[in-house]
Amino acid sequence: MSRSHRLFQVMQLLRQGAGPHTAARLAQDLGISARSVHRDIATLREMGAIIDGEAGYGFTLIEDNALPPMGFRDTELEALVLGLREVQQIGDPELADAAAEALRKLQARLPNRQAHRLRHAVLSAYRLQRPQPPGIALADLRRATWDEVEVRLDYCDAKGAVTQRQVKPLGLVYFDRSTVLIAWCGLRNDVRVFRVDRIAGFEATDVSFRPHRVPMLRDALAQMRADRAACAAQAGVEPDASEG
Template structure:
């Protein structure tokens, strides 16, 4: 196999699924060594592909310079409109405004026919009962999660007891009645689920846990699915040890 063909095949593999794809898996699929995979990843990055990840944690294709920047089927566009309007209903003010701005940008960049379809979309979303408002600025929590730094906060449980926590934030989940933070809790030495409306005195630290967030979140979600959280009458009744 020529190197140019191998690079093409590697890009095809990176495009499949959400990732991350480990070097060992890619090497097996391409019948080459993991060391060759790392060299080829570096080459693809030099060619303009944006690939996240590093040795030991796998690689994820973030942006593919070979694909056109915009192009949606009508049903894909309807799904985007519905999803963004749902975010406007359940998101915090910054996230809701970002969703509205994304809709405006889509409308400005789409072909005329699809822009008309977006402007007069037949799908919408409305929540009569929105999640409880957060006690903190969720934008700060999202930023700390993306930056992969530990955060501190006070947490009030259902009985009114307040404890101080330092956690590794992994991701946010929007349930019907509340928004929760999935995090590795230093106090419990385990993954916990925190309702954001019960968090106060939030502070981002400078303690980094990069690049552990993605594999930790993947493991946490796998465990949640195994516990069949989605099938439980109350998402907080799973064996996932929620901090209710």
């Protein structure tokens, strides 16, 4: 098998499923060594493919430079407009500005008919009651979450007690009246939910937990759904997520 053909085969395997694809499995499918797979991944990255992951964890194709941008069906476009306008309502200032800019970019790149449909969309979003504004820069917290580094929080609970926590930030969820951080809490040694408007202070550390954020978040959300379903079955109501 030539090197160019093998690179093509690696890309084809990465395109299949959501990943991550381990080097051992890719090597088995291609009949080559895991070391050759790592070299091929490095070459594909140099050629422009955006591939997330690392040795010992697995690889996921994030952006494929070989495939052209796909167009949108009208209903997909309406969903995008509604979603971006919702972000303008509930997001922090940087996120709201990014949503507005994304709408402008979409309009500039769409065919004329769809650009007109976006400009005069029949769907919109408006919140009479927006989430409580946070006292910290959410952009910095999002960046720490993407960077997969632990953060230190000064957290004020519902009774006004302040505790210091070092947590692994896994993701942010926007509820009707509050935005919450889902994180692994070192103090509780378990997943906890923190309302961001109750975070009095925040500092990113240099302690990395890469590349474990995605599977940890997936497990945390699955456990939260199971807990809520169990509570709902017992009480006949859907309980709120528990804090800190």
